[in-house]
Structure formats: structure tokens, C-alpha cells
Amino acid sequence: xxxxxxxxxxxxxxxxxxxxxRDVFGYNRSVEGAQGAIADGFDxxxxxxxxxxxxADTSALIVxxxxxxxxxxxxxxxxxxxxxxxxxxxxxxxxxxxxEVAAAGLQERFVGGHPMTxxxxxxxxxxxxGLFTAxxxxxxxxxxxxxxxxxxxxxxxxxxxxxxxxxxxxEHDAAAAAISxxxxxxxxxxxxxxxxxxxxxxxxxxxFRDGTRVAGSPPDLxxxxxxxxxxxxxxxxxxxxxxxxxxxxxxxxxNSVAELxxxxxxxRIRYDRFPRSDIFHVVIGTEHWREELAAAGRAGGxxxxxLPIRDSPR
Amino acid sequence: xxxxxxxxxxxxxxxxxxxxxRDVFGYNRSVEGAQGAIADGFDxxxxxxxxxxxxADTSALIVxxxxxxxxxxxxxxxxxxxxxxxxxxxxxxxxxxxxEVAAAGLQERFVGGHPMTxxxxxxxxxxxxGLFTAxxxxxxxxxxxxxxxxxxxxxxxxxxxxxxxxxxxxEHDAAAAAISxxxxxxxxxxxxxxxxxxxxxxxxxxxFRDGTRVAGSPPDLxxxxxxxxxxxxxxxxxxxxxxxxxxxxxxxxxNSVAELxxxxxxxRIRYDRFPRSDIFHVVIGTEHWREELAAAGRAGGxxxxxLPIRDSPR
Numbered sequence: 217x218x219x220x221x222x223x224x225x226x227x228x229x230x231x232x233x234x235x236x237x238r239d240v241f242g243y244n245r246s247v248e249g250a251q252g253a254i255a256d257g258f259d260x261x262x263x264x265x266x267x268x269x270x271x272a273d274t275s276a277l278i279v280x281x282x283x284x285x286x287x288x289x290x291x292x293x294x295x296x297x298x299x300x301x302x303x304x305x306x307x308x309x310x311x312x313x314x315x316e317v318a319a320a321g322l323q324e325r326f327v328g329g330h331p332m333t334x335x336x337x338x339x340x341x342x343x344x345x346g347l348f349t350a351x352x353x354x355x356x357x358x359x360x361x362x363x364x365x366x367x368x369x370x371x372x373x374x375x376x377x378x379x380x381x382x383x384x385x386x387e388h389d390a391a392a393a394a395i396s397x398x399x400x401x402x403x404x405x406x407x408x409x410x411x412x413x414x415x416x417x418x419x420x421x422x423x424f425r426d427g428t429r430v431a432g433s434p435p436d437l438x439x440x441x442x443x444x445x446x447x448x449x450x451x452x453x454x455x456x457x458x459x460x461x462x463x464x465x466x467x468x469x470x471n472s473v474a475e476l477x478x479x480x481x482x483x484r485i486r487y488d489r490f491p492r493s494d495i496f497h498v499v500i501g502t503e504h505w506r507e508e509l510a511a512a513g514r515a516g517g518x519x520x521x522x523l524p525i526r527d528s529p530r
Numbered sequence: 531x532x533x534x535x536x537x538x539x540x541x542x543x544x545x546x547x548x549x550x551x552r553d554v555f556g557y558n559r560s561v562e563g564a565q566g567a568i569a570d571g572f573d574x575x576x577x578x579x580x581x582x583x584x585x586a587d588t589s590a591l592i593v594x595x596x597x598x599x600x601x602x603x604x605x606x607x608x609x610x611x612x613x614x615x616x617x618x619x620x621x622x623x624x625x626x627x628x629x630e631v632a633a634a635g636l637q638e639r640f641v642g643g644h645p646m647t648x649x650x651x652x653x654x655x656x657x658x659x660g661l662f663t664a665x666x667x668x669x670x671x672x673x674x675x676x677x678x679x680x681x682x683x684x685x686x687x688x689x690x691x692x693x694x695x696x697x698x699x700x701e702h703d704a705a706a707a708a709i710s711x712x713x714x715x716x717x718x719x720x721x722x723x724x725x726x727x728x729x730x731x732x733x734x735x736x737x738f739r740d741g742t743r744v745a746g747s748p749p750d751l752x753x754x755x756x757x758x759x760x761x762x763x764x765x766x767x768x769x770x771x772x773x774x775x776x777x778x779x780x781x782x783x784x785n786s787v788a789e790l791x792x793x794x795x796x797x798r799i800r801y802d803r804f805p806r807s808d809i810f811h812v813v814i815g816t817e818h819w820r821e822e823l824a825a826a827g828r829a830g831g832x833x834x835x836x837l838p839i840r841d842s843p844r
Contacts, residue, residue, distance in 0.1 A: 406716060
């Protein structure tokens with residue numbers, strides 16, 4: 217396996233896969249990241265041509281773990297040096313990545329992925345082999361995906377200790393807007409609002425720390441994921457502005473925030489009780505396997521041990 | 531000491547004070563809460579008249595730990611049965627409590643307080659003696675406060691393991707709106723927004739869980755604190771709607787959320803680096819002691835060991 221980009225996510229994938237005894241090598245643009253990996257005993261280089269040639273020679277699964285802005289350049293190199301390799305990514309916006317991959321002519325061997333985890337830290341040093349333990353790892357089941365590549369990416373995620381959630385790219389992105397990108401914008405806005413009130417930082421405790429934790433994320437990463445998902449993020453921002461505006465007016469006119477608070481509490485309780493189930497009945501590559509997986513993922517299903525694949529896929 | 535209301539906060543005060551070897555007894559309206567305390571070896575009753583008579587007989591410091599809506603009735607009883615007792619509270623909105631206390635004619639012996647801690651759970655069973663450890667505990671330094679009562683309330687907070695932050699009631703409330711009440715409304719609105727997106731709960735991870743944690747709080751408590759602080763909460767909600775609306779337009783027109791994300795990250799970093807210092811130079815009861823404490827609290831100062839009090843206060 218070949219990991220391109222050894223930051224928090226890519227570096228953690230490399231550690232987790234190596235811990236399973238699987239062969240893995242990696243590339244990192246910065247010398248610092250590559251040397252950090254080498255110093256920790258991993259097989260890493262800053263020579264992209266070398267890494268991709270080796271990937272092509274060994275038919276390695278390539279894991280794209282670079283930030284969105286670096287993606288087009290990286291895909292151009294892959295198209296030149298390793299166009300037949302199975303390909304996945306660990307980026308947060310699936311439709312935007314899929315568009316770039318298709319533009320580079322690499323769609324046929326590509327299955328997008330998104331491990332839903334992270335911390336406010338970044339870089340090789342921030343990663344660890346346990347980062348994905350029990351975390352959801354979305355794997356795209358768009359119409360085009362190849363069963364064999366899908367099986368390889370599923371195995372990667374399971375080897376990292378994650379719980380695989382199959383989902384269509386567009387549905388993933390709408391969900392990511394609501395549960396990741398919008399919370400980031402709220403955290404930023406809350407931090408700004410509180411910073412303007414003299415005593416606020418002196419008193420800030422649990423709900424402020426929790427509510428602004430992700431505002432500690434590197435701004436370029438937050439921008440990259442929000443801006444790449446603008447189409448799905450805009451309606452989510454509109455919705456929350458609408459909810460807050462109505463609560464504001466109700467507080468002003470009737471001294472009540474009952475409607476929002478009751479609805480929010482009910483929604484959070486529904487989330488706490490959201491049923492999780494294991495997907496085990498789908499055979500990859502059989503008729504309608506993609507649709508069946510998408511439906512199961514939507515209903516809370518996750519894959520915790522490898523699904524079988526049909527003998528002669530397609 | 532007499533604690534009125536043995537929920538999460540009052541019950542934790544009772545445990546923390548008893549752990550210091552100090553005499554403490556309590557009242558709780560519900561039989562369940564009082565029996566929980568008694569079963570755990572504490573001195574508790576459901577008889578308010580009994581508790582207040584005993585407080586008056588022993589000149590006990592009375593700690594108001596009842597929800598805002600129960601406050602006027604409770605103050606009427608105190609005015610009748612224990613009007614000379616020193617009085618404090620552990621409620622989240624200081625101006626509203628001060629108004630109620632003044633309306634009951636009990637302002638002279640009252641010093642408001644607010645331990646800035648809590649969990650999404652409530653009731654006697656949720657409390658524990660360590661709840662206040664290292665947490666900020668605001669004690670009001672409004673113009674009227676009496677030095678001797680102030681010293682008693684400071685000692686209560688320090689005995690609970692808290693770090694005392696002296697602050698004016700109005701400044702406290704503006705800060706609480708920004709760092710507590712607004713985050714609650716954001717959590718509620720985020721939970722509602724995500725609940726409407728099919729795949730969202732299936733994928734929700736860290737930033738959603740953190741961002742909606744306080745939406746698990748009992749709705750009546752959230753309503754009570756937000757609605758009691760409407761005057762300070764409204765401008766905070768207006769400000770965050772404004773920030774989100776500008777980010778939304780910038781995302782729509784220029785595909786950029788740079789302004790908000792950069793400002794939010796900078797604010798969060800400022801918070802992480804906010805200087806904390808120990809207040810030790812103020813003698814309670816000397817000239818301008820209240821103003822000096824308010825200024826020190828605003829600058830990040832906290833009281834970690836008891837300040838001296840002037841021999842003959844006033």
C-alpha cells in the first residue's frame with residue numbers, strides 16, 4: 217500500500233496498516249514529515265516519482281491523504297506514473313474529490329473514502345495507530361465503483377480498526393456539512409463572539425471549550441473542507457441562521473426559547489438512541505450491491521468484519 | 531451551612547462542604563432527592579420550615595440552589611423565617627437573581643455566586659464532591675455587597691475546591707450569555723439541523739458530539755437560564771447571526787470562509803493563551819475593595835486561597 221501525504225490522517229493510516237503487518241510505504245512533500253516517519257521506523261520518501269513508480273510496479277493501493285488544494289497536481293502525477301493502481305482517498309468532501317478524479321481520468325479504479333475522525337492537531341507527529349479505532353469510515357458506493365477496489369478499500373478501513381459506513385458521495389457530503397463543516401463554522405463564530413466580551417475568557421468553562429474546540433483546527437484545513445463543500449454547506453448554514461433568528465425573535469417578543477430548546481433536546485436524544493446495526497448480508501459485486509449498501513448505511517448500518525465478494529465480480 | 535435544593539449543583543456543594551468537615555444540612559422539595567441525600571449519609575429534609583428555622587437559629591449561610599422559577603417563592607419563605615441569615619446562590623444569571631432578592635428585601639445580606647461547571651445530567655445522583663475542583667466560581671462584587679458575607683461566600687467556594695472569580699453581576703451576565711447561554715442555543719440549533727439530514731446521525735462523530743453535548747441538558751434548565759438572561763443573550767445571538775450571515779454570503783459569492791475562520795482561530799488561540807493570575811493583594815472591606823476585585827477578575831485574576839478581611843469591616 218502507498219500513502220500519499222503523511223499528516224495526521226495519512227500518517228495514522230500508515231501506522232495502523234504497518235501494525236497489521238502489511239507492507240506500506242509513503243510519500244510526504246515536506247522533509248520534516250517524511251523524516252519524522254523514517255525516524256519512527258517507517259518507509260517514507262519525499263520523492264513522488266519514486267513512490268508512484270514503486271506503487272505501479274507492485275500494483276499497490278494508493279491512499280490519497282493530501283489536502284484538497286494539492287489534489288489536482290497529485291492526480292496528474294498518478295495519471296502519468298501509476299494510472300492502473302487502485303485508488304482511494306481520506307479527504308472530507310467526496311463529490312469534490314470525485315470530480316477531480318474524474319477530470320484526471322482515474323475514476324474507473326477509484327473508490328472514495330472518509331474516516332470521520334481527527335483532532336485539532338495536525339502533522340505526522342499528531343498521528344497514531346489507534347486514531348481510527350471504532351470511528352466511522354465512509355466508503356463511497358456511487359454508481360461507478362468497482363467491486364474489487366471497493367473490497368480493497370473496505371479491508372484497509374477494517375484493518376485500521378474503523379467501522380465502515382457505505383454511502384453515496386452526495387449523501388455523505390450533505391451529512392458532512394451538517395455534522396462537521398457547520399459545527400466548525402459555529403465554533404469559529406462562537407469564539408469571535410465571546411472574544412468581544414470583556415469577562416468572557418476569564419469565565420469560559422465546559423460549554424465554551426467544547427463549543428470552540430474545533431476552532432483550534434488549522435484555518436487552511438477548515439477553509440479547504442468548507443469551501444470544497446459549499447453546495448451542501450450553504451443550505452445547512454441557511455437553516456441554522458433561520459432557527460437562530462426565530463429563537464431570537466421569540467426570546468425578544470415572548471421571552472421564550474422553548475421551541476428551539478425542546479426541538480434541539482429531542483433531536484439530541486434521537487441521536488443518542490440512533491440504532492446501530494451490523495451489515496453482514498450483502499455480497500459485494502452481486503446485483504444491486506451498491507444500492508443495498510447505501511440503504512443499509514443510511515439506516516445506521518456499519519461493516520465491522522469483511523463482507524464477502526462475488527467470485528467473478530462485475 | 532444550609533443548602534436549599536439538592537440537585538446537581540446543590541447536592542455537590544453539600545458533598546464538598548461535608549468532605550471538609552463542615553456542618554451542612556439541606557432541603558429538597560422532592561422526596562426522591564432528599565432521600566437520596568439521606569441514604570448517602572447526609573442531613574436532609576423535605577420540610578422547608580424546619581430547614582429555615584434551623585438556619586435562623588444557627589445563623590447559617592443559606593445557599594440557594596433551586597431553579598430560577600422556584601426562586602421567588604423560596605425567597606418569600608426566607609424573608610419570613612430566616613431574614614438575617616447570610617445568603618448566596620449558585621444560579622447562572624446574576625442580575626435576575628439580584629432583582630428577585632432585592633424585591634424580597636433580602637439584598638443586604640446577599641452576595642450572588644455562580645460556579646461555572648456542570649454536566650448534562652441533573653439531580654442528586656448526578657452530583658459529586660469533586661464537581662467544582664479548579665472550576666471558576668463567580669462571586670458578585672456589586673456596589674452593595676457586605677464584606678463579611680462576601681468573605682463567607684468566598685470561603686464556601688474555596689472549600690469546594692473552586693477558583694473564585696470576582697465580577698459585577700452585569701458583567702458576569704454578558705459573559706455568561708457569550709460563553710454559556712449562546713453555546714446552548716447553538717447546540718440545540720445544530721442538533722435540529724443535523725436531524726433533518728438522512729445520513730447525518732449515521733456519520734456523526736467528534737465535532738457533532740462536542741457541538742451538541744449541552745443539548746442533552748434538561749430543556750427546562752436551558753430555558754430558565756436563557757430566558758432569565760434575555761437582555762444579555764439577545765445581542766450575543768444577533769452578533770453570531772451576523773457573523774454566520776456574512777460567512778454564508780462570502781461562501782456563496784466568493785467561495786471563501788476565510789474571514790470567519792481566520793478570526794475564529796485567532797480568537798480561540800487568544801483564549802488558550804489567556805493569562806491567569808492569582809489575586810492576593812486585596813484586603814476585603816478596605817476602600818475600593820469591590821472595584822479592585824472586579825478589575826482583577828476582568829484581567830483573568832482568580833482567588834485560590836482566602837483573602838484577608840479588614841478587622842472592622844465597612
